[in-house]
Amino acid sequence: MQYLLMTYVNEGGWTQLTPAEQEQGVASYRAYVEALVKANAFVGTNRLQRTSAATTVRAVNGKTQVLDGPYADSKEQLAGYFLIDVPDLDAALAWAARCPATSHGVVEVRPIWDMTA
């Protein structure tokens, strides 16, 4: 079953890290992806640019509205995702717990809606 692990972090946090800490952070994520791949759980991942680059689009009374910024204005913002394929929710939670993002943000685990079923 596929699950999307969405990482939400405080965007300002990264720039406050020392270069050594940043290097450690990058290495942690790289190792995490490697472990996912070796365990045959990896489907895909992406890191998102900061929410200052976000644009939000909606239609109000049939008229399209375009706004600068993210949809939700909260301290922790969607920063990236890992799409994984594992047997069940417990396995997905085990991978979420290993995600380096849990030490500086949160990881939301959502099952993918299976369109073929």
Add this chain to the structure above:
Amino acid sequence: MSPRANDAQRTADAVARHSYGKLVAFLAAQTRDVAAAEDALSEAFAAALATWPQSGCPSNPEAWLMTVARRRLIDGARHRRSGETVAAQLQILAGEPEAVAAPEIPDHRLALMFACTHPAIEEGIRAPLMLQVVLGLDAKSIASAFLTSPAAMSKRLVRAKEKIRQAGISFNIPEREELPSRLDAVLDAIYAAFAEGWSDPGGTDVARRDLTEEVIYLARLMTELLPQSPEVLGLLALMLHADARRSARRDASCEYVPFTEQDIARWDASMIAEAETLLRRACAMGSIGRYQLEGALQSAHVDRRRTGRANWAEVVQLYDALIALADSPVMVVNRALAIAELHGAIAALQSMQALTADTRLAEYQPYWAARAELLAKTGAYDEARDAYGMAIGLERDPAVRNFLLQRQSALPN
């Protein structure tokens, strides 16, 4: 909160901690309906918090709660069931001695623990079930400890309680010939709960740290209920040994400190002394088992650090004995690290050779961490780097992750 309400809350909390399991066990002993007993008890606690602030705490709060809970249980049985069942249930409940009259409520907790770990109960839910029913922990904190969703954990707990009632699992201490294997199931469940508590060695997560304390309380209770069982003593000794070093696992800046570099002064000497006494008592009973061996291993590691005297041959022997009892990949990995000290890293890697075919190990972090250390010692730096990568990717604890990252980057190119 008024001082009186505070007092009521404190008394209720104290009774909840020390008597919850006893009250559930007593209430459910006849009907085997654990869920109904828990519901009745939680209503009794609510009633206590509503009335004690006005009337003052009763002199025997446990008996007070028992009387109220029993009344609720009888009312509940009347409402919920119909026909013959209710008549039978009420007869059972009415037949029990009046709780207030008895100065001491009989302690059926051991029977309750045997019911929770009955072979008919799915193995994975036994430890959570025991934590809930005997200690009164809520599904939410249990779910966090076992890394599962609170909704799923609640459902599985409800199902397990239904099973106890419907399958007619009795609240008995098993007979002599059945006792050893049934006792193993209880001890395994306690240890599983302890191991989950461990997954937060930094003790940063309050719910987890509390879990470790609760589980040690449970093991201590077992030693009081079964003082003549060496494995029970061994399990408590093992857990006390591990817990004694908890604060030494982190330095002042919260970095991870491996066992070999821990500051011995930060170990809890009184816990270690208690563990050693327990192991000696167990040993004198002359029946060896898994938990005594694991306790003895902890003791050997502690002794080596304290005296500076290498005892690797003894350590490898203890692992051999454990592997002979139950062949577990976990023990093989730990033994390899001891073999490395005795016969070198190549021999150690060879001792783990059989494990490489085990697919479960792909996600077993300690295997990769041990492999990385050993490969680094043999000079196979590229392979060591890869193994460190796996260990880092599979680690949940940020402090340990950083420690491993440092080891990885310290490898020569």
